[in-house]
Every structure is written in structure tokens, then in C-alpha cells.
Amino acid sequence: MCGIVGAIAERDVTPILIEGLRRLEYRGYDSAGVALVGDQAIDRVRCVGKVQALVDRMGEAPPRGPLGIAHTRWATHGVPAEHNAHPMVSQGRLALVHNGIIEDHEALKAELAAEGYRFDSETDTEVLSHAIHRALLAKGDLFDAVESVVHGLDGAYAIAAVDQAQRDALVVARRGTPLVIGIGIGEHFVASDVAALLAVTRRFIFLEEGDVARVTRSGVEIRDLHGEPVTRSVTESALDPDATSKAGYRHYMQKEIFEQPRVVTDTWHGLVSESRVLTAAMGPDAEAILPGVRSVTIVACGTSFHAGLVARYWIEAIAGVPCNVELASEYRYRKPVVADDTLFVTISQSGETLDTLAALRFARQAGYLATLGIVNVPESSMVRETDLSLMTAAGPEIGVASTKAFTTQLVALLIFTLMLAKSRGRLTEEAESTAVHQLRSLAAAIENCLLIDDTLLAIAERFADKHHALFLGRGVMFPIALEGALKLKEISYIHAEGYAAGELKHGPLALVDEDMPVIAVAPNDELLGKLKSNLQEVRARGGQLIVFADKQAGFESEDGVTVVDMPHADDLIAPIVYTVPLQLLSYHVAVLRGTDVDQPRNLAKSVTVE
Numbered sequence: 038m039c040g041i042v043g044a045i046a047e048r049d050v051t052p053i054l055i056e057g058l059r060r061l062e063y064r065g066y067d068s069a070g071v072a073l074v075g076d077q078a079i080d081r082v083r084c085v086g087k088v089q090a091l092v093d094r095m096g097e098a099p100p101r102g103p104l105g106i107a108h109t110r111w112a113t114h115g116v117p118a119e120h121n122a123h124p125m126v127s128q129g130r131l132a133l134v135h136n137g138i139i140e141d142h143e144a145l146k147a148e149l150a151a152e153g154y155r156f157d158s159e160t161d162t163e164v165l166s167h168a169i170h171r172a173l174l175a176k177g178d179l180f181d182a183v184e185s186v187v188h189g190l191d192g193a194y195a196i197a198a199v200d201q202a203q204r205d206a207l208v209v210a211r212r213g214t215p216l217v218i219g220i221g222i223g224e225h226f227v228a229s230d231v232a233a234l235l236a237v238t239r240r241f242i243f244l245e246e247g248d249v250a251r252v253t254r255s256g257v258e259i260r261d262l263h264g265e266p267v268t269r270s271v272t273e274s275a276l277d278p279d280a281t282s283k284a285g286y287r288h289y290m291q292k293e294i295f296e297q298p299r300v301v302t303d304t305w306h307g308l309v310s311e312s313r314v315l316t317a318a319m320g321p322d323a324e325a326i327l328p329g330v331r332s333v334t335i336v337a338c339g340t341s342f343h344a345g346l347v348a349r350y351w352i353e354a355i356a357g358v359p360c361n362v363e364l365a366s367e368y369r370y371r372k373p374v375v376a377d378d379t380l381f382v383t384i385s386q387s388g389e390t391l392d393t394l395a396a397l398r399f400a401r402q403a404g405y406l407a408t409l410g411i412v413n414v415p416e417s418s419m420v421r422e423t424d425l426s427l428m429t430a431a432g433p434e435i436g437v438a439s440t441k442a443f444t445t446q447l448v449a450l451l452i453f454t455l456m457l458a459k460s461r462g463r464l465t466e467e468a469e470s471t472a473v474h475q476l477r478s479l480a481a482a483i484e485n486c487l488l489i490d491d492t493l494l495a496i497a498e499r500f501a502d503k504h505h506a507l508f509l510g511r512g513v514m515f516p517i518a519l520e521g522a523l524k525l526k527e528i529s530y531i532h533a534e535g536y537a538a539g540e541l542k543h544g545p546l547a548l549v550d551e552d553m554p555v556i557a558v559a560p561n562d563e564l565l566g567k568l569k570s571n572l573q574e575v576r577a578r579g580g581q582l583i584v585f586a587d588k589q590a591g592f593e594s595e596d597g598v599t600v601v602d603m604p605h606a607d608d609l610i611a612p613i614v615y616t617v618p619l620q621l622l623s624y625h626v627a628v629l630r631g632t633d634v635d636q637p638r639n640l641a642k643s644v645t646v647e
């Protein structure tokens with residue numbers, strides 16, 4: 038989704054801005070732009086398409102200057118077009134980049150238009166740029182002007198603004214979407230994501246909700262949402278600056294799939310000992326809170342929602358606690374009834390997804406026992422705003438389609454389930470030790486899956502010209518089927534649906550014919566017999582079956598049925614292991630179809646609008 042970079046230095050900041058935009062490319066965007074503040078004017082270049090197109094547009098003589106802002110835009114108000122790309126410039130003087138949505142912008146636009154402001158775009162950002170320009174004329178100072186405007190806004194925003202008449206500062210503000218300030222020596226940087234600035238600094242200030250800051254070459258001045266001066270601490274980022282390279286892989290997504298043996302291990306490391314779960318790792322209050330939990334509500338979006346659906350099977354079966362799983366965008370607009378002693382759990386790779394964050398903020402006022410965040414980005418809002426947290430150690434995930442974040446979320450959720458079961462006296466020492474042992478064997482099981490990559494490539498060739506596909510699973514494998522379908526549709530643009538195999542005859546069977554690949558996830562579990570009957574229904578209609586099955590499950594390849602032999606996976610880790618070949622299958626199908634694997638059309642990595 039939209040990305041912001043800004044810099045103020047003695048040197049020319051254009052290369053810093055461009056490198057920052059490149060590092061934000063993974064978020065997904067459809068246009069890009071940069072504005073440098075010169076002695077006489079603001080020098081702006083914008084274009085539709087990739088950052089490379091922007092660089093090409095700038096040509097041999099790019100704009101130069103020691104103060105500038107830049108942006109990648111993911112269209113919300115107005116189509117992807119150059120006139121809608123940021124930075125927006127008001128009256129040749131004020132340049133602005135903005136992430137988020139200003140909700141009341143129509144009324145403000147009418148007011149500004151009546152005063153003579155002209156609008157060249159359909160964006161809410163241009164409205165904001167004119168509003169700040171108007172305030173600047175009244176107040177004379179950019180910091181005061183931005184502050185006076187943003188505090189009256191309805192909606193979510195992260196902004197960076199520069200004033201051509203005031204070349205010693207850039208001003209930033211945030212509410213609802215993240216913004217960080219990078220600390221240099223005699224220079225400072227701003228960005229919507231630390232990843233953008235890792236080439237120039239490791240030291241960051243994370244602005245808090247409602248903060249407005251004046252950033253100069255020598256310092257940072259922050260006021261909070263009440264207008265009071267505040268100091269925010271400086272954090273050293275633990276992120277490896279090279280963690281965002283492709284390391285020899287063709288795509289980030291491919292690299293991230295192959296990193297899974299390591300990152301699942303990094304995730305359980307520190308959360309379990311040789312044979313026990315370490316509940317205190319969730320936070321100092323965890324051991325006091327968990328025994329009182331009588332039900333669990335999980336709220337998330339996208340792939341993280343699917344992780345929650347898997348966890349429901351575990352939480353109810355292992356911990357004996359009722360569990361609801363909800364889409365954040367639905368949950369926050371319902372009038373949910375909160376049962377006594379319910380733990381509210383959010384799952385999020387980024388820790389910034391707006392719907393999930395808004396649901397969490399609602400939950401904090403709604404009478405839940407406590408809140409737990411299962412999050413991949415340690416510096417994110419969600420970690421700061423939950424009572425307890427379990428970190429996944431996936432490292433930066435660049436591919437828009439989530440892979441390693443999902444499998445590490447499942448690891449964290451399985452460990453959480455064991456902690457909850459243990460605190461309620463539902464877990465024998467033997468069961469705990471068996472579960473931890475399974476987790477410790479997960480990396481090896483995933484390694485074995487990665488070895489069948491060539492087989493999956495051969496199967497992918499049969500998908501390349503298909504328009505539809507159906508993924509089936511039962512029990513805990515049903516959400517894995519949903520996730521398999523989501524991966525395929527996200528990156529290959531093939532319409533894919535995930536279904537509970539038992540539901541097949543209630544609808545999707547009508548779609549099945551010889552042109553419809555049907556993928557089934559069939560570990561050797563207690564529902565295998567039922568699944569086999571469901572698959573017979575597909576065969577009888579000429580459907581082309583691809584079955585991912587344990588060797589012990591007794592499937593044989595035959596005409597119309599391709600069986601992919603899966604390495605044996607113990608019951609608890611099977612959903613995690615069976616995810617991996619589905620990721621690889623989608624990856625190969627997308628490569629064969631020539632789509633943009635890492636940045637699929639219309640999608641964004643971090644969704645910071647509703």
C-alpha cells in the first residue's frame with residue numbers, strides 16, 4: 038500500500054528517496070513521485086507504474102536538493118494516473134505526501150474551492166495540501182499549520198509536508214497509519230516503514246497516535262495529540278539491512294517459501310524449552326491471565342484470518358476453550374456480545390492492518406479479559422497496543438502473498454494453544470512433551486516438502502491455461518484449503534475457491550468437469566475415510582484430482598488422479614507442512630503465466646485503509 042519517504046540533509050537526498058521507494062515497493066502501489074525543494078521552486082516528478090519508471094522519467098538530470106519527499110501510491114480516491122500521484126503541490130509552495138484516507142474531505146474540498154483553490158486530481162490528499170497551505174498563510178509556520186489542520190481531520194493519515202519558503206524543516210504527522218523518523222548525523226529521514234531507511238540508519242523514533250513533528254537537520258521536535266511537547270524514545274532496529282534482498286532467488290516469494298525451515302525454528306526458539314512451553318515468554322502477566330480465560334475471540338484479515346481458523350480447531354480440541362474467529366472488517370462493525378473472561382487475539386504479519394487495528398482498539402474498550410497480539414513486526418502498533426504478545430520470527434516478508442508469515446503464525450498459535458491448555462490443567466506432561474517434540478521436527482518436515490519442488494513444477498504446467506480451481510480439505514485442513522486457494526488467486530489470477538470437502542455436494546460439485554482441477558489436502562487423519570468418499574464424488578463427474586497425501590493414506594495415481602506423496606507429518610504440525618506444497622504450486626503456476634509474482638496487480642502488502 039502507499040509508502041512515504043522523506044529526507045533533510047546537507048547532501049542531495051534524491052538517491053536516498055529513490056532507494057527508500059525501492060525498499061517500499063513490496064507494499065504494492067501503482068504510481069510513484071518525488072518532490073525536491075529548490076531555492077526557487079519545488080521540483081516534482083511523478084508517473085504511473087514502477088519506481089524504475091520514475092527513475093527513467095527523471096533521466097540524466099534528476100531533480101536534486103537537500104530536502105525532499107517521495108511516495109508510492111496505491112489508488113483509493115481516483116484512478117492510478119499521474120495527476121493523482123503524490124506529492125501534491127499547493128500554490129507552487131507546499132508539497133505533501135499522504136497515506137490513509139481523509140473521510141470528511143468532500144466538505145473541506147467544497148470550502149476550499151469556494152475560496153478559489155483549484156483541484157487537478159480526484160484525491161483527498163490534494164484537499165489536504167490546500168488546507169495546509171491555507172493554514173500556512175494564516176500561521177506563517179509549517180509545523181503550526183500542519184498541527185492545526187490534522188487535529189480537525191476525520192480519518193487515518195500519515196503525512197510528510199515541505200514548504201518551499203521554509204527550507205530548514207519537514208513536518209510529519211500520524212494517526213491510524215505508521216510513520217517513523219530515522220536519526221542520522223546532521224541529517225534526518227522519515228518513512229512509513231523502517232525498511233525504507235535501513236540503507237541510511239538503524240536508529241528510529243516511532244511516532245505515536247496524534248503526534249506531529251518538525252524534523253530539521255539537527256533535531257526533532259514532537260507535539261502530542263493535545264499539542265504538548267513530548268519526547269519519544271529512540272529505538273535501534275534489529276532488522277538486517279540485507280534481509281530485504283532476494284539472495285539469489287528469482288522472486289521474494291520463492292525465497293520466503295524456502296526460508297520456512299529456518300523461520301519456523303526461529304519462532305519456536307525462546308517459546309519452548311527441550312520439552313515444555315515457556316508461558317512467561319508471552320509477557321509478565323501471561324501466567325496470571327491465562328488460567329482465567331474461558332473463551333477466545335480471534336480477529337484478523339486475509340492469510341492471518343486463515344491462521345486463526347486453523348487455531349480454532351487446536352484451541353477447542355487441545356485447550357477445551359470455545360473459540361470464535363472473525364474477519365476484522367466484519368467484526369468491527371457488528372455489535373459483538375463479549376462473553377465473560379474472553380481473551381481477544383489479533384493475528385497480523387504487519388501489525389498495522391487498519392481493520393485489525395481498529396478491531397483491537399474497539400476490543401480494548403469492550404470488556405475483554407485481555408488482548409494478545411500475534412505479530413511479525415516488533416515495532417508495530419499492534420505489539421504496542423496489546424497486553425500480551427507472541428512474536429513470529431519470519432523476518433521481513435516482501436512478497437505481497439504471505440507465505441512464511443502464515444506458517445510462523447501457525448507455530449505461534451500452536452504454542453499459544455499449548456500454553457492455554459497447560460494453564461487450565463488440560464495438558465499432561467506427556468502430551469506437552471510430544472507436542473514440543475513435533476514442533477522441533479517441523480523444520481525437517483518442511484525441508485522434505487521443499488524437495489518435491491520439481492514434482493510441483495510439473496503439476497503447475499497443467500494449471501497454466503485453467504480459469505478455475507477448487508481446493509478441498511476437512512477438519513483442520515479446511516482452512517489450509519482456503520489458504521491454498523487464496524495463494525493461487527492472488528498471484529496467478531486463476532479463480533480459485535477453498536471448500537470444506539463435506540460441503541462439495543451442496544454447491545461446488547455443479548462446477549466440476551474435466552476442465553476443473555480439484556486439489557485435495559489429505560493427511561492420514563481421522564477424517565481420511567470421509568474425504569475419500571468426497572473425492573469419489575469428484576471423480577464420478579470427470580474432475581481432475583490432485584491429491585496431496587501421506588504415503589500411508591492409501592491413494593494411488595490413476596487416470597484423472599495425481600497423487601503427490603507427502604513426507605510423513607505428525608498430526609499437530611501437518612497443517613503447517615501441507616501448506617508448503619500449495620505455496621510452491623501457486624508460485625510455479627504464476628511464474629508460468631508470467632504474472633508479477635511479488636507484487637500482484639491491485640494488491641498491497643500492508644493494508645492501511647479500510
Ligand code: G6P
Binds near residue numbers: 389
Ligand atoms: C494484505 C496482504 C495479505 C495479508 C493481509 C493481512 O491483504 O496482501 O498477505 O494476509 O493483508 O495482513 P496482516 O499484516 O494483518 O497479516
